[in-house]
Amino acid sequence: MARERASSRLVGILSTDIPARNRNSRRDTLSERVKKTSGEWFSHTLECIPSRQIISGRRRAHQSQHEMESMKKLSHMTRREFVTTSAAGLALGGLVHTSQASQSSDSAASRPSARGPFRVIIDTDPGVDDALALLLAMRSPELKIEGITAVAGNVPLELTLPNALRMVEIAGRTDIPVAAGAKSPLLRRLVTATYAHGENGLGGAVFPEPQRKPIPEPAAEFIRQIVRQYPGEITLLTIGPLTNVGAALNSDAELARMVRGLVMMGGSLSGGNITPAAEFNIYVDPEAARIVFQSGIPITMVGLDVTRKTSLTEEHVQTLEASKNPVSQAAATIGRNALNHNRERGFLVGPNMHDSLAVAGFLDPSILELQDYYVDVETTGELTAGETLGYSPNSGDLRRKPRPEKDSAPINMAIRGSAPTLAGTRTSSVLRENFVPNTKVAVGVDSAKFFDLLIGRLSGKH
Ligand code: BDR
Numbered sequence: 001m002a003r004e005r006a007s008s009r010l011v012g013i014l015s016t017d018i019p020a021r022n023r024n025s026r027r028d029t030l031s032e033r034v035k036k037t038s039g040e041w042f043s044h045t046l047e048c049i050p051s052r053q054i055i056s057g058r059r060r061a062h063q064s065q066h067e068m069e070s071m072k073k074l075s076h077m078t079r080r081e082f083v084t085t086s087a088a089g090l091a092l093g094g095l096v097h098t099s100q101a102s103q104s105s106d107s108a109a110s111r112p113s114a115r116g117p118f119r120v121i122i123d124t125d126p127g128v129d130d131a132l133a134l135l136l137a138m139r140s141p142e143l144k145i146e147g148i149t150a151v152a153g154n155v156p157l158e159l160t161l162p163n164a165l166r167m168v169e170i171a172g173r174t175d176i177p178v179a180a181g182a183k184s185p186l187l188r189r190l191v192t193a194t195y196a197h198g199e200n201g202l203g204g205a206v207f208p209e210p211q212r213k214p215i216p217e218p219a220a221e222f223i224r225q226i227v228r229q230y231p232g233e234i235t236l237l238t239i240g241p242l243t244n245v246g247a248a249l250n251s252d253a254e255l256a257r258m259v260r261g262l263v264m265m266g267g268s269l270s271g272g273n274i275t276p277a278a279e280f281n282i283y284v285d286p287e288a289a290r291i292v293f294q295s296g297i298p299i300t301m302v303g304l305d306v307t308r309k310t311s312l313t314e315e316h317v318q319t320l321e322a323s324k325n326p327v328s329q330a331a332a333t334i335g336r337n338a339l340n341h342n343r344e345r346g347f348l349v350g351p352n353m354h355d356s357l358a359v360a361g362f363l364d365p366s367i368l369e370l371q372d373y374y375v376d377v378e379t380t381g382e383l384t385a386g387e388t389l390g391y392s393p394n395s396g397d398l399r400r401k402p403r404p405e406k407d408s409a410p411i412n413m414a415i416r417g418s419a420p421t422l423a424g425t426r427t428s429s430v431l432r433e434n435f436v437p438n439t440k441v442a443v444g445v446d447s448a449k450f451f452d453l454l455i456g457r458l459s460g461k462h
């Protein structure tokens with residue numbers, strides 16, 4: 001009975017009771033704006049989609065059968081059950097899928113795991129910390145990586161794409177398809193972070209030109225196809241600006257409810273790193289981020305609040321250097337350069353492993369402490385564009401005494417936009433009629449446990 005009550009409370013928290021009408025109309029408004037304004041970007045993307053179906057007939061037959069069966073399963077679930085299944089699985093890391101990843105034989109990823117594998121797509125802009133996050137993911141038996149999608153961010157796509165291909169080759173995981181994504185954000189010019197990631201995106205670490213080529217589908221289309229192929233099974237691990245995911249959601253109104261969950265490195269409830277208010281990934285494409293936060297996908301936000309507590313140290317790099325496998329050696333080279341870069345610039349601590357923490361938190365949920373928030377993204381503020389605003393009834397003056405469950409129904413409190421102007425006739429816009437959490441925000445981290453996992457997997461120790 002108590003268990004039933006607890007799980008029904010979980011349902012309440014996780015399902016968030018976002019009225020579908022509300023969710024869709026919000027996204028539509030933004031989607032429409034993005035579609036209208038970014039015609040050029042979309043037509044570029046569409047040009048890249050081959051007119052002929054590129055999946056072979058046999059695979060397609062298998063795919064559509066799988067899709068139909070999964071859709072049947074989904075259609076027997078209420079939205080609430082679906083969200084609960086997805087989010088609870090994410091929170092507990094407990095859903096076991098039967099499919100086995102195709103893995104290279106010498107990697108830790110070839111060993112069976114007690115959990116998973118979970119089907120994931122990794123969206124990334126490598127990027128020093130992206131590179132290590134990708135290597136970690138590819139050595140993790142819990143993951144069945146359906147694909148890696150590159151996006152412009154830390155450096156332009158012309159560099160993030162080959163960098164992603166390089167990591168796949170170094171890890172011996174050329175079985176993983178890599179797709180080229182957006183060259184620029186949905187509505188804005190690209191801002192890069194070469195000041196932190198160097199001109200080549202890997203902090204100056206040089207690796208051979210990749211031999212592998214990307215697949216022909218553009219990233220947004222690839223994401224759409226794979227999510228539809230495995231409805232309810234795919235978790236999106238996003239460690240760059242959210243342009244590819246925003247575009248995929250924009251292109252297919254049904255897609256969001258077929259995504260199992262999304263774990264992002266991005267955002268912050270405690271100030272930014274590119275502006276005082278904004279974290280880099282959200283700042284680069286706030287419109288895409290807003291589409292994602294308003295999509296209804298169960299989101300886990302691993303932001304600066306926790307990633308700032310994960311500094312790479314001399315000792316970590318030495319452990320990587322001592323291990324002779326190619327992944328450890330590559331990670332050591334990247335890590336050594338990043339350490340030197342921080343020292344030269346006078347930083348007192350080593351570089352933060354932002355992106356690896358998001359991946360690690362998915363692999364081992366006990367690394368992170370999560371709290372429910374309603375999160376939305378500021379897109380228009382002159383000082384605050386790209387800020388993630390978190391709103392929680394469990395903090396500050398919104399805290400309430402614990403009450404019997406029947407009384408702790410969702411708070412009947414509207415979430416408002418800015419105050420009305422003198423010139424305007426409208427009152428403050430109501431963004432949400434009721435408080436409803438849409439995101440699990442990481443508010444605490446076990447940094448030692450995280451580095452045990454990261455360095456252990458990269459060095460091949462465990
Ligand atoms: C994020 O921004 C990028 O520079 C990093 O790769 C990470 O994804 C941290 O704010």
Ligand code: CA
Nearest residue numbers: 127130239240
């Ligand atoms: Ca990144």
